[in-house]
Amino acid sequence: MDLKRILLDRFGYENFRPGQEEVIRHVLDKRDTIAILPTGMGKSLCYQLPGSMMEGSVIIISPLVSLMEDQAMRMRQSGEKRVIALNSFLPYSERQRILGQLQNYKFIFISPEMLSQEAFGRQLNRMRISLVVIDEAHCISQWGFDFRPDYLRIGDFLKLKGRPPLLALTATADEKVLNDIQQYLQMEKPIVQRHSLDRPNISYSIVEVNSPLEKTAWIKNRIAQTVGPGIIYAASRKRADELAIELQLEGVAVQSYHAGKEQDDRSIIQEQFLNGDLEWICATNAFGMGVHKDDIRQVIHDHLPPAVAAYIQEVGRAGRDGHPAAASLLYMPTDEQTTSYIIQSDLPREEEIRYYHRMLTEGHSPGSASELASLTETGKRVLDYYMEHYPLEEILLRLHGLSNEKNEQLRQMVQLVIGGACIRQRALSYFGEAGRNKPVECCSICGLDHVNWLYDKSITKSAEEKVSWDERITNLLG
Amino acid sequence: MNLSSILLFVISKMNGQRTLNAGLHLLRGKKSGQTLTDVEYFNVKPFFAILPKLEETTYTKAIDKLLDSGLIIQNEKFIKLTVEGNKRVKDLPDFHFRGWDYRGREMIFFGRIALLVQTLSYVRKGEFSFNPIQKDRDIQIFVKMLLERQPITDPGFAKKIGEELKMALLKSGMSDIQKYIFACRLTGSTETAKTWDQLSSELEMGTDALRLQFIESLHRLLPIVEDSAEFPFLNKMAFGIKVHSYLTDSAMHTKRLFDQGHSMASIATIRKLKMSTIEDHIIEMAMNDKRFPVTHFVSEELIHAVVSKSQELGTKRLKLLKDEFDTLSYFELRLILTAYKEVD
Ligand SMILES: Nc1ncnc2c1ncn2[C@@H]1O[C@H](COP(=O)(O)OP(=O)(O)OP(=O)(O)O)[C@@H](O)[C@H]1O
Ligand SMILES: [Mg+2]
Numbered sequence: 001m002d003l004k005r006i007l008l009d010r011f012g013y014e015n016f017r018p019g020q021e022e023v024i025r026h027v028l029d030k031r032d033t034i035a036i037l038p039t040g041m042g043k044s045l046c047y048q049l050p051g052s053m054m055e056g057s058v059i060i061i062s063p064l065v066s067l068m069e070d071q072a073m074r075m076r077q078s079g080e081k082r083v084i085a086l087n088s089f090l091p092y093s094e095r096q097r098i099l100g101q102l103q104n105y106k107f108i109f110i111s112p113e114m115l116s117q118e119a120f121g122r123q124l125n126r127m128r129i130s131l132v133v134i135d136e137a138h139c140i141s142q143w144g145f146d147f148r149p150d151y152l153r154i155g156d157f158l159k160l161k162g163r164p165p166l167l168a169l170t171a172t173a174d175e176k177v178l179n180d181i182q183q184y185l186q187m188e189k190p191i192v193q194r195h196s197l198d199r200p201n202i203s204y205s206i207v208e209v210n211s212p213l214e215k216t217a218w219i220k221n222r223i224a225q226t227v228g229p230g231i232i233y234a235a236s237r238k239r240a241d242e243l244a245i246e247l248q249l250e251g252v253a254v255q256s257y258h259a260g261k262e263q264d265d266r267s268i269i270q271e272q273f274l275n276g277d278l279e280w281i282c283a284t285n286a287f288g289m290g291v292h293k294d295d296i297r298q299v300i301h302d303h304l305p306p307a308v309a310a311y312i313q314e315v316g317r318a319g320r321d322g323h324p325a326a327a328s329l330l331y332m333p334t335d336e337q338t339t340s341y342i343i344q345s346d347l348p349r350e351e352e353i354r355y356y357h358r359m360l361t362e363g364h365s366p367g368s369a370s371e372l373a374s375l376t377e378t379g380k381r382v383l384d385y386y387m388e389h390y391p392l393e394e395i396l397l398r399l400h401g402l403s404n405e406k407n408e409q410l411r412q413m414v415q416l417v418i419g420g421a422c423i424r425q426r427a428l429s430y431f432g433e434a435g436r437n438k439p440v441e442c443c444s445i446c447g448l449d450h451v452n453w454l455y456d457k458s459i460t461k462s463a464e465e466k467v468s469w470d471e472r473i474t475n476l477l478g
Numbered sequence: 479m480n481l482s483s484i485l486l487f488v489i490s491k492m493n494g495q496r497t498l499n500a501g502l503h504l505l506r507g508k509k510s511g512q513t514l515t516d517v518e519y520f521n522v523k524p525f526f527a528i529l530p531k532l533e534e535t536t537y538t539k540a541i542d543k544l545l546d547s548g549l550i551i552q553n554e555k556f557i558k559l560t561v562e563g564n565k566r567v568k569d570l571p572d573f574h575f576r577g578w579d580y581r582g583r584e585m586i587f588f589g590r591i592a593l594l595v596q597t598l599s600y601v602r603k604g605e606f607s608f609n610p611i612q613k614d615r616d617i618q619i620f621v622k623m624l625l626e627r628q629p630i631t632d633p634g635f636a637k638k639i640g641e642e643l644k645m646a647l648l649k650s651g652m653s654d655i656q657k658y659i660f661a662c663r664l665t666g667s668t669e670t671a672k673t674w675d676q677l678s679s680e681l682e683m684g685t686d687a688l689r690l691q692f693i694e695s696l697h698r699l700l701p702i703v704e705d706s707a708e709f710p711f712l713n714k715m716a717f718g719i720k721v722h723s724y725l726t727d728s729a730m731h732t733k734r735l736f737d738q739g740h741s742m743a744s745i746a747t748i749r750k751l752k753m754s755t756i757e758d759h760i761i762e763m764a765m766n767d768k769r770f771p772v773t774h775f776v777s778e779e780l781i782h783a784v785v786s787k788s789q790e791l792g793t794k795r796l797k798l799l800k801d802e803f804d805t806l807s808y809f810e811l812r813l814i815l816t817a818y819k820e821v822d
């Protein structure tokens with residue numbers, strides 16, 4: 001089959017990117033497939049192309065509502081009109097309307113919680129489904145940094161159906177996560193298509209300091225001297241705000257971004273960053289997924305991420321255009337404790353689990369029981385899932401294991417930072433990759449001497465002219 | 479204008495007869511019997527629900543500021559103006575809120591405008607791909623339907639809407655700063671909106687004050703585009719924004735039964751609600767209907783007696799009136815005061 005022909009005709013691309021063609025062939029052969037391809041490599045094509053050739057609809061399960069709406073919009077823009085994004089936030093009447101004509105859509109994006117809705121299940125049973133795609137499949141793994149309890153239900157859902165082939169897509173998966181994906185999705189002898197997660201155009205630096213003040217000073221200095229656009233990741237909303245203010249005082253075009261800001265402002269900040277009005281963003285990990293900006297030159301970590309996988313994911317947002325990009329991580333010894341504290345406070349503790357369990361058996365509603373046990377939202381959802389599947393003691397064991405695993409992941413992250421080995425190779429080794437060639441601009445351990453492009457700062461800063469209210473409207477609408 | 483100045487005004491209206499939290503409930507638009515009654519008693523409808531998400535800490539800070547600067551004092555539980563405060567109230571600017579009519583829904587109106595402007599700004603240049611500034615699905619669907627079968631790719635169409643918008647802003651009586659804030663919250667292919675923080679440092683005004691300016695400006699814009707053929711597009715954008723049934727859903731239900739001739743006790747039984755809830759509903763009904771038959775509940779003579787006593791004592795405090803009219807229940811007193819509030 002001439003897939004390249006179809007690629008050109010339907011998508012306008014001359015060539016497949018590494019890994020794409022293989023994945024597409026497996027899918028067309030109706031094999032369960034797990035594709036691990038680096039961020040921005042074009043995972044979406046792996047279902048769009050075969051989907052358009054197969055009879056029936058493609059279901060794509062996606063973790064974030066904003067992410068799936070963004071994807072659906074991009075597909076519509078590129079000419080595929082039979083796309084719909086379905087989630088439980090849609091107004092009831094709209095949802096009913098879409099459900100009624102679901103079979104008319106070729107690509108159906110859904111959020112996982114839709115799977116437990118009966119009306120949706122009924123509708124699906126009447127339709128022909130050619131492929132089920134699980135996007136960001138690492139979210140299914142409790143070992144992962146991005147665990148979404150709702151993802152666990154995908155397995156339950158698939159069990160019910162004489163099911164079509166599955167395609168799991170992710171950019172980060174070590175052995176453990178890979179195992180979870182296979183196991184929870186109950187995939188049959190899946191083909192694992194893996195492409196190196198190395199991003200040769202990104203260089204890694206570790207900067208050791210002694211205090212938060214030194215971090216701030218380093219960042220200020222760095223941003224004064226080097227190019228953007230860039231993202232600074234901070235541990236908390238407060239710190240993100242604080243850094244943004246410090247930098248604003250230096251005249252940097254920067255804003256903070258986190259879940260504490262109102263939705264309109266978040267959209268505006270994203271927009272300003274995309275179109276270049278803002279050069280820097282100080283963000284919590286709330287910023288990133290679904291942000292498609294290709295020319296990000298730097299990612300700076302003001303804190304220690306909880307796991308190597310999380311770190312690689314965040315760093316991977318730089319340099320999607322293939323041009324050089326720099327990742328810097330600021331580290332001081334107390335960072336480990338800080339991150340550890342954040343990780344552990346996200347996990348339900350044994351007393352809380354026992355208490356929650358008791359409240360439930362005493363007939364409290366899950367909502368009030370979780371409040372009484374002071375569980376976090378995620379904690380509650382994880383426990384709810386477990387309690388449907390396992391007895392209490394087993395749950396305790398599992399969560400204990402989870403807590404240990406998280407500590408281990410943090411330990412690995414710390415090792416990456418202070419271990420003294422090549423950062424790139426060490427990071428890749430966690431994903432089972434070894435012995436790749438190092439680029440010239442590799443990492444601060446291998447030596448980063450002549451990174452000239454970083455300092456090639458053209459002074460474009462034009463004094464912003466104040467536009468009056470009616471001029472603005474005229475500029476917008478003519 | 480800022481939160482403190484609005485509070486100073488509200489406190490002057492409720493002078494000495496309400497506790498600290500009455501203002502918070504009012505600004506948040508709490509739909510309880512007490513707050514709804516207050517709204518009517520004290521003529522503070524314009525401020526009802528202008529800040530639905532107001533945080534208690536923010537509120538407390540604003541109150542503390544007034545206390546510290548000696549404009550108000552707390553007397554037992556009640557808050558009232560000092561002499562200095564009284565003077566200050568006279569210098570306050572006129573407020574143009576219409577909280578009772580819009581109750582936070584003005585933001586939906588603006589969301590629609592923002593999305594419409596953004597869409598047209600791209601489409602008129604032949605660009606069909608952009609990140610919608612509004613994530614709210616209802617707003618997206620509304621704008622999509624509004625633009626159906628309109629000549630959206632015609633630059634003349636966008637221009638026409640731009641002219642209409644400019645004309646409406648001019649006619650609304652918004653201040654210059656309000657027009658500027660309004661325009662800065664619009665985004666599109668050629669101009670990107672500014673965040674509240676950015677506007678705050680540019681205009682040297684706190685974000686809370688900015689937001690109040692913005693809300694007031696929408697409350698000025700809405701009335702002039704509603705029921706107006708002069709602004710056909712904005713008129714459609716305002717569809718369903720103004721609150722039409724002023725009754726809460728629950729009160730509406732009670733009203734239907736009441737109109738069918740059920741007694742309050744019987745309504746309470748049918749609806750399995752507490753008597754006090756039904757009383758709140760009745761008050762709500764009286765408040766929204768000038769012809770509400772108060773005489774179903776209290777005799778004409780008693781009504782007059784209560785009203786004139788209240789004027790004589792210069793108070794609307796139920797406790798004091800209850801001492802005078804022992805045979806009347808608190809509910810009956812509230813009902814009388816609601817229905818026969820003096821118009822000042
Ligand atoms: N074969 C190709 N040739 C050229 N461009 C391509 C090709 N395949 C995909 N692209 C482009 O690459 C970009 C990234 O694609 P996509 O969003 O699918 O990446 P992704 O791997 O899903 O990234 P993420 O990890 O962020 O989800 C898109 O703009 C897409 O059009
Ligand atoms: Mg993707």
Ligand SMILES: [Zn+2]
Pocket residue numbers: 422423424425438442443444445446
């Ligand atoms: Zn190296």
